[in-house]
Amino acid sequence: MRIYINGRYYDQNEAAVSVFDHGLLYGDGVFEGLRIYCGRVFRLGAHIERLYRSAQAILLEIPMTPAQMKEAVLDAVRENGRREGYIRLIVTRGKGALGIDPASCTTPTVIIIVGDIELYPMEYYEQGIGIITASTRRIPADCFDVRIKSLNYLNNVLAKLEARQAGCLEAVMLNREGYVAECTGDNLFIVRDGTLCTPSPTHGALEGITMQTVMEIAACLSIVAQAKALTPYDLYTADECFMTGTGAEIMPVLRIDGRMIGTGRPGAVTSRIRDHFREMVADPCRFDD
Numbered sequence: 202m203r204i205y206i207n208g209r210y211y212d213q214n215e216a217a218v219s220v221f222d223h224g225l226l227y228g229d230g231v232f233e234g235l236r237i238y239c240g241r242v243f244r245l246g247a248h249i250e251r252l253y254r255s256a257q258a259i260l261l262e263i264p265m266t267p268a269q270m271k272e273a274v275l276d277a278v279r280e281n282g283r284r285e286g287y288i289r290l291i292v293t294r295g296k297g298a299l300g301i302d303p304a305s306c307t308t309p310t311v312i313i314i315v316g317d318i319e320l321y322p323m324e325y326y327e328q329g330i331g332i333i334t335a336s337t338r339r340i341p342a343d344c345f346d347v348r349i350k351s352l353n354y355l356n357n358v359l360a361k362l363e364a365r366q367a368g369c370l371e372a373v374m375l376n377r378e379g380y381v382a383e384c385t386g387d388n389l390f391i392v393r394d395g396t397l398c399t400p401s402p403t404h405g406a407l408e409g410i411t412m413q414t415v416m417e418i419a420a421c422l423s424i425v426a427q428a429k430a431l432t433p434y435d436l437y438t439a440d441e442c443f444m445t446g447t448g449a450e451i452m453p454v455l456r457i458d459g460r461m462i463g464t465g466r467p468g469a470v471t472s473r474i475r476d477h478f479r480e481m482v483a484d485p486c487r488f489d490d
């Protein structure tokens with residue numbers, strides 16, 4: 202595995218950043234997770250745009266243009282000779298003094314890791330997964346805007362630990378008002394009477410690229426889709442429920458807090474969307490990069 206750090210490649214064992222990097226000291230930085238399918242990067246343009254918006258929001262000036270960043274990502278994929286895989290793109294505030302003030306950080310650290318993604322086993326896509334509602338609430342947008350994909354994931358990590366302790370792989374996070382926001386690393390959708398509903402950033406959801414892809418697929422399949430405030434009751438009584446994310450793709454959710462969702466089998470709408478998504482990623486002409 203060859204890892205890109207600030208324009209140079211390092212072997213896996215040699216790739217390292219300073220202990221004075223503010224990405225490590227304060228979680229001061231932003232990141233993206235992307236997928237390679239059939240030798241092409243899925244929705245590269247959308248990921249790069251989100252990265253630059255996150256950086257802009259935290260006043261982090263990335264020392265290369267979005268076009269150069271795109272090229273760097275593609276180059277890292279070529280360097281690693283990957284046709285399938287996962288890319289972690291990280292930009293930190295860089296090396297600085299021991300103090301929160303980013304003023305001492307002169308050069309951001311840009312890291313590109315091209316590796317494997319730990320996919321959920323196939324049987325989960327057929328049987329669906331069970332999730333719980335975490336007691337850890339999503340950080341309110343007036344404290345920290347959820348659209349910033351920052352290196353501060355402890356809020357989500359705490360909810361993920363709750364999921365693990367309950368024997369689940371994911372957890373639903375509610376916002377301060379008690380509405381559903383999203384899962385710890387995935388967006389959440391329900392289907393009710395044939396209509397797709399998902400919480401918006403106003404409710405605490407990240408603007409997921411897979412979520413946006415699902416919205417496009419829904420339009421293509423003439424399925425009505427809307428951003429909507431959802432409560433746990435809406436989840437428990439939904440006809441279908443699924444999660445979306447770069448890693449998970451489209452994962453049916455069949456149990457929430459012990460309640461069976463719908464028939465207890467992946468639903469028709471979920472399956473149609475998942476099939477369409479799988480066709481899309483098998484055909485690089487439709488990648489929109």
Ligand code: PXG
Binds near residue numbers: 234386407409412446
């Ligand atoms: N919500 C949150 C909080 C996320 O971090 C998503 C939704 C889904 O977004 P995309 O754009 O991927 O459809 C994410 C995705 C990983 C990993 O290792 C992925 C995420 C975060 C942390 C780890 O796959 N993000």
